[in-house]
Amino acid sequence: MSPAGLWAAASAPAKTNLALHVGDPGPDGFHPLETLFIAVDVHETVTASINSHVTRRGSGVLVSVSPAPGSEYAEMIQSGAARLSDIPLDSSNLAVRAALAVCAAYECNPGIELRIDKAVPVAGGMGGGSADAAAALVAVDALLARHLDRPRLGRERLMGIGSELGADVPFMVLGGLAEGRGRGNDLRAVETGNQLHVVFVPQDQGLSTPAVFRQWDRAHRATVDQGSAQAPDPLNRTLVTAAAVGDAAGVATWVRNDLQPPAIELLPELAALLNHGVDLGALAGWVSGSGPTVCFLARSAQDADNLVDGLRREHRHAFSTTGPVEGAQLIPEWGTI
Numbered sequence: 001m002s003p004a005g006l007w008a009a010a011s012a013p014a015k016t017n018l019a020l021h022v023g024d025p026g027p028d029g030f031h032p033l034e035t036l037f038i039a040v041d042v043h044e045t046v047t048a049s050i051n052s053h054v055t056r057r058g059s060g061v062l063v064s065v066s067p068a069p070g071s072e073y074a075e076m077i078q079s080g081a082a083r084l085s086d087i088p089l090d091s092s093n094l095a096v097r098a099a100l101a102v103c104a105a106y107e108c109n110p111g112i113e114l115r116i117d118k119a120v121p122v123a124g125g126m127g128g129g130s131a132d133a134a135a136a137l138v139a140v141d142a143l144l145a146r147h148l149d150r151p152r153l154g155r156e157r158l159m160g161i162g163s164e165l166g167a168d169v170p171f172m173v174l175g176g177l178a179e180g181r182g183r184g185n186d187l188r189a190v191e192t193g194n195q196l197h198v199v200f201v202p203q204d205q206g207l208s209t210p211a212v213f214r215q216w217d218r219a220h221r222a223t224v225d226q227g228s229a230q231a232p233d234p235l236n237r238t239l240v241t242a243a244a245v246g247d248a249a250g251v252a253t254w255v256r257n258d259l260q261p262p263a264i265e266l267l268p269e270l271a272a273l274l275n276h277g278v279d280l281g282a283l284a285g286w287v288s289g290s291g292p293t294v295c296f297l298a299r300s301a302q303d304a305d306n307l308v309d310g311l312r313r314e315h316r317h318a319f320s321t322t323g324p325v326e327g328a329q330l331i332p333e334w335g336t337i
């Protein structure tokens, strides 16, 4: 903590994709996407404080990570199913990159210390690193605005900065339910009514997002070689409407992830788990983003809890969530002084 004791904290949600349609990569190697994001109520928290000693070390941003108390991720760490050492603590950490980008926008880096309280399993397709970046954007924006006595950059500007950091970051700032196009960062918010209940089943082993896209490429190489690159399929409007009104049965019918087959090719045991969750009463199962976390849609909060109990009896890690929830938020009760 700086002598002035200036600090700010923000939280940001995890996500899954109710639809993820992939197109053939362009010359820059990026795959165009059509996706329907939903933000769910498992949150990362980032606390940012000013520490002038940090400027003398490396990039001027120092980060530490702890498992959020009471989270499934903390249990995974305790049981050895996950390792904190999987999270980089250098300038490749997305929260550090976010903090540096906000410093660049203010043209000021007084030395910033970040603490991440992590609840979202790493490399699971739930956008945990992107949530850390989104929370860091909001927290460091508030911190520097206060430190310099200037107006905050605000949500829209932060989303623009976030789009330079990663495809999921702008959505983690926005939250809710949103259609994403291009690299996923051309966002259109969808107005919503009732909530959906999604159970997440993280795996002991992560999957690298680039590896899953490479596996998708192998299956589609023939089309690319012929020079007839395909755009992603458009989003299914019935699915978007079902998600908007919280119609779980409708969502279960139309949920689709083009990265699921390549994720299963890399981790074949996911196929049996997807079937098993449906046998235990889920309306549908899918791989979250690039995986390997598996999601199950439940009819109600009670059904979601029953499903979690069933999966835990089998010694699996599982937790239930509801969504959509709002995007990255400053935590007001923690204040900025």
Ligand code: ATP
Pocket (backbone or CB within 6 Å): 086, 087, 088, 092, 093, 094, 095, 121, 122, 123, 124, 125, 126, 127, 128, 129, 130, 132, 133, 168, 206, 207, 209, 289, 290, 291
């Ligand atoms: P996405 O679905 O957005 O591709 P993911 O949820 O599968 O991402 P993340 O938890 O964001 O995966 O982590 C992916 C990789 O990013 C990690 O293996 C790690 O090396 C790196 N990384 C960078 N910053 C962070 C961070 N703050 N937290 C976790 N991982 C990070």
